[in-house]
Amino acid sequence: MKLSEYLKTLERGGKSAFARKIGAHASDLSDWCSGDRSIPAHYCPAIERASNGSVSRIDCRPNDWQVYWPELAQSSTSTREVGND
Template identity: 40%
Template sequence: MDKTSISAVSRACEIVGGKSALARAVGVKPATVAQWCTGERPVPPSKCIGIEKATKRSVRVEQILPELDWGFIRGSVKAIAEAV
């Protein structure tokens, strides 16, 4: 993970009240969040979405994993929802 991603996860922790609170919000152990904060382990895309929701979009998925084409993903989800 790059410094921008690490910073985004750390900011998410501050917003929700700490590593344990973020862990509870996204369904992982606090040790996993600690590894995200140091860059030891990348944040899985599905957890990025949870972080965005937990922070009420103050931290965006694009900030956590900028290498993913989130615009395409968001557009695909919208298209599927409209087709149903």
């Protein structure tokens, strides 16, 4: 799920609370959701945790997540191989 979609599910004031939870500012969230700025990689694990996995690190950085978290590529390959039995 995209971060922007997840934030729409939060109650009033949830965006600010979410920003505080991940150590960012609400304006950062706005910039990331609008596409004005990419989500910095160091925020992605915190976003994944704070959203209880609804927004994954892969969702946050769909074009280069493999560079930052190659172990996710290895685990998804293993999962695909197991599923093909």
